[in-house]
Amino acid sequence: MATMAQAIRLALHHAEREMGVRDIFGQDVGPPLGGVFGVTQGLETAWNTPLDERGIIGTAMGLAMAGQKPICEIQFVDYIFNSIDLMKLAGNSAWNSAGQFPMQMVLMSPTGSGIHGSIYHSHSFEAWAARLNGWKVVMPSDPITAYGLMLAAVEDPNPVLYLIPKALMRVEGKELLPEEPDKKTLKAMIDAPLGDRGEWKPRWPAIPRFITPIGQAHVVRGGEHVSIVSFGRMLWVCLKAAETLQQEGISAEVIDLRSIIPYDWKTISKSILKTGRVMFVNEDTDIVNYGEHLLRRTIDAHFYDLKARPRVLGGEPVPGIGLAETLEDASVPQSGTVVQAARDMMEENT
Amino acid sequence: MDRALRLQFHDLMVKTRALELRMIAMVRSGDGYFWIGGPGEEAVNVALGLQVRKGEGIDYDYLLLHYRNTGMLMAMGIPLIDPIRLMRSTATDPFTRGRSFSGHYAYKPFNILPVTSPIGTQFGVAPGLALAQKRAGSKGVTIVIGGDAGAAEPDFASGLIWATRPGRELPILFLITDNSLGISTRKDQVWAMEHISDRAKPFGIPTRVIDGNDPEASHAALGEALETVRRTGRPYMIDAKVSRLYGHSSSSGTNLEPGEDPIARYEKKLVDEGIATPGELKAVHERYHAEALAALEQVRLEPFPAPHTLYDHTFVPSPVDLVYGERYFNPNRGD
Ligand SMILES: Cc1ncc(C[n+]2csc(CCOP(=O)(O)OP(=O)(O)O)c2C)c(N)n1
Numbered sequence: 142m143a144t145m146a147q148a149i150r151l152a153l154h155h156a157e158r159e160m161g162v163r164d165i166f167g168q169d170v171g172p173p174l175g176g177v178f179g180v181t182q183g184l185e186t187a188w189n190t191p192l193d194e195r196g197i198i199g200t201a202m203g204l205a206m207a208g209q210k211p212i213c214e215i216q217f218v219d220y221i222f223n224s225i226d227l228m229k230l231a232g233n234s235a236w237n238s239a240g241q242f243p244m245q246m247v248l249m250s251p252t253g254s255g256i257h258g259s260i261y262h263s264h265s266f267e268a269w270a271a272r273l274n275g276w277k278v279v280m281p282s283d284p285i286t287a288y289g290l291m292l293a294a295v296e297d298p299n300p301v302l303y304l305i306p307k308a309l310m311r312v313e314g315k316e317l318l319p320e321e322p323d324k325k326t327l328k329a330m331i332d333a334p335l336g337d338r339g340e341w342k343p344r345w346p347a348i349p350r351f352i353t354p355i356g357q358a359h360v361v362r363g364g365e366h367v368s369i370v371s372f373g374r375m376l377w378v379c380l381k382a383a384e385t386l387q388q389e390g391i392s393a394e395v396i397d398l399r400s401i402i403p404y405d406w407k408t409i410s411k412s413i414l415k416t417g418r419v420m421f422v423n424e425d426t427d428i429v430n431y432g433e434h435l436l437r438r439t440i441d442a443h444f445y446d447l448k449a450r451p452r453v454l455g456g457e458p459v460p461g462i463g464l465a466e467t468l469e470d471a472s473v474p475q476s477g478t479v480v481q482a483a484r485d486m487m488e489e490n491t
Numbered sequence: 492m493d494r495a496l497r498l499q500f501h502d503l504m505v506k507t508r509a510l511e512l513r514m515i516a517m518v519r520s521g522d523g524y525f526w527i528g529g530p531g532e533e534a535v536n537v538a539l540g541l542q543v544r545k546g547e548g549i550d551y552d553y554l555l556l557h558y559r560n561t562g563m564l565m566a567m568g569i570p571l572i573d574p575i576r577l578m579r580s581t582a583t584d585p586f587t588r589g590r591s592f593s594g595h596y597a598y599k600p601f602n603i604l605p606v607t608s609p610i611g612t613q614f615g616v617a618p619g620l621a622l623a624q625k626r627a628g629s630k631g632v633t634i635v636i637g638g639d640a641g642a643a644e645p646d647f648a649s650g651l652i653w654a655t656r657p658g659r660e661l662p663i664l665f666l667i668t669d670n671s672l673g674i675s676t677r678k679d680q681v682w683a684m685e686h687i688s689d690r691a692k693p694f695g696i697p698t699r700v701i702d703g704n705d706p707e708a709s710h711a712a713l714g715e716a717l718e719t720v721r722r723t724g725r726p727y728m729i730d731a732k733v734s735r736l737y738g739h740s741s742s743s744g745t746n747l748e749p750g751e752d753p754i755a756r757y758e759k760k761l762v763d764e765g766i767a768t769p770g771e772l773k774a775v776h777e778r779y780h781a782e783a784l785a786a787l788e789q790v791r792l793e794p795f796p797a798p799h800t801l802y803d804h805t806f807v808p809s810p811v812d813l814v815y816g817e818r819y820f821n822p823n824r825g826d
Contacts, residue, residue, distance in 0.1 A: 163626070164622075191649075193653075195649055196652065199612065199615025199618070199619065199646060199649060200615070200653060202616045202619060203616040203622070204620070205619070208548075208623070211619070223645075227615070236805050237605050238586070238587060239586075239588035239597075242604060243807045293811040296809075296810070299806050352811055355811055355812040356815065403812065403814035405814065441823070
């Protein structure tokens with residue numbers, strides 16, 4: 142089964158072969174390394190940039206305005222903060238020019254905690270990103286979605302921020318990509334060898350194109366009592382919690398949002414109507430958190446449908462994620478936190 | 492130099508000045524909120540505008556402008572009335588449809604990319620456009636313009652680095668319009684060097700300091716620079732010394748400030764050399780002042796953007812987006 146890094150690489154290859162992408166670039170994205178997580182190994186159009194995030198995003202904007210469909214990478218989302226004003230410009234270009242200069246580009250970046258990344262390799266960015274009007278923001282939680290969402294991001298004629306949960310980068314999927322070769326073969330075909338890569342060339346399997354639409358959530362697990370809405374790495378934390386809850390007779394419906402902006406309100410709303418209980422779980426710091434917007438929407442639309450106070454479970458509002466495992470675990474929601482919140486909701490009487 | 496061309500310089504400089512003065516007056520008469528522009532910079536702007544390879548798309552020059560380049564637009568043939576529409580924020584403003592400030596142009600037919608308020612960002616965007624041009628074998632170059640103070644922003648350094656990666660040099664014409672001021676901060680309070688363009692030298696970028704108040708010298712230097720960039724596919728930097736005659740913007744009062752006036756200076760030259768009489772030159776001023784006033788009177792009759800257009804152009808329609816694919820909306824408004 143492909144890992145998320147492999148699935149994204151396959152998607153990027155499809156994009157450069159079939160979709161007119163001519164530049165996949167960022168720090169150490171080109172040969173010999175092919176990205177610090179190996180996502181861009183062997184790609185024909187991958188190239189190394191100066192160590193300059195503003196230059197990377199600025200250049201992507203220039204390429205986009207020249208109609209080139211660039212895909213750029215910020216090595217870790219922790220390093221995107223010096224370029225937020227450029228992201229604002231990319232997001233307002235179409236609006237500001239009354240439609241004359243749309244900005245078709247993809248910006249991908251590893252996000253979140255879970256790899257013992259300490260203060261500067263654990264940041265989340267979705268709450269900041271959600272405020273960058275004019276951008277779409279997506280985050281896959283498994284390889285097959287990573288593939289389909291990347292093709293959607295490339296196809297979409299607007300700027301799309303593609304956040305990759307870095308802790309899931311090397312996790313294999315449960316579902317095969319269409320016509321995916323077996324694990325060993327795939328590795329031999331598209332993973333760069335260790336050591337000298339001078340002569341190495343990948344052999345690309347033919348994966349048929351498929352799109353995971355932007356704005357479409359996925360009900361990963363059906364349930365009756367409580368709706369748990371999440372994305373990225375936290376989705377797996379929520380699924381683990383759902384297993385535990387099942388043993389206690391609490392049936393949780395788990396929804397993978399996949400798209401943060403825009404988001405699939407229909408799916409969330411339907412689930413809330415069914416369960417009457419909802420929690421929004423992500424690992425970004427919880428003051429101020431993207432889940433709070435979903436909470437507000439829940440209150441606006443479903444105040445009288447709720448059986449329990451709706452929740453947002455986010456990361457602790459501290460300036461960083463500590464390196465010690467104890468600190469990291471205490472910083473971001475764990476499956477136990479989700480379980481406890483669900484139990485509390487079940488006991489609440491409204 | 493060709494007499495007709497010299498008269499054309501004068502004509503376009505005066506046209507630009509009349510337009511700028513009309514827009515300044517519009518702030519005072521309540522016909523616009525904010526003015527920023529280039530009185531004092533007409534010479535270098537007109538000289539450049541006349542030599543742009545103008546058109547839409549990768550085969551033409553891409554223009555990443557500063558907010559003081561109205562003279563370029565006049566030289567490129569954009570109607571005088573259009574900046575007045577931008578200034579008054581009407582629905583007819585062809586640049587932004589009432590969304591942005593004066594001087595902040597965006598005009599696709601001539602590859603004028605949206606002028607940004609955050610100072611200096613254009614320098615970091617230029618390499619992307621120039622890379623696309625070079626790869627396409629285009630004759631176009633990317634022209635990027637900024638002030639002396641703004642060159643302290645990190646994007647200026649980005650532009651230099653990305654334009655000169657070994658073996659991957661890019662066809663960018665950098666133009667610094669040095670009026671020796673930020674808003675109020677003097678250049679000599681900031682810079683350890685006399686010329687901003689000295690910063691380009693270690694990158695191997697040819698540089699030239701010019702008198703930006705002289706349209707003929709500017710025309711010659713910019714022509715040579717553009718030709719060099721087109722021929723070599725490599726960057727070049729022109730550092731033009733210019734005047735700022737009416738202050739930074741309408742926020743600083745727009746009173747006439749001391750400084751060399753490139754138009755007055757050129758008129759003296761044209762008269763001294765027998766190219767035109769004072770009466771002929773004065774007539775040009777009168778004509779454009781009347782034209783600018785008439786344009787304003789017309790624009791006053793034009794509508795402001797309807798409130799419901801607010802959401803337009805936030806996103807381009809997308810076949811792969813199930814929510815905003817056809818239409819953008821505010822989910823908080825109960826859509
Ligand atoms: C990033 C940013 N910081 C500050 C400002 C406010 N500001 C607008 S113009 C200006 C001075 C710019 O000076 P210079 O680059 O020399 O250009 P000039 O106005 O002299 O043509 C400042 C500080 C801004 N627009 N953007």
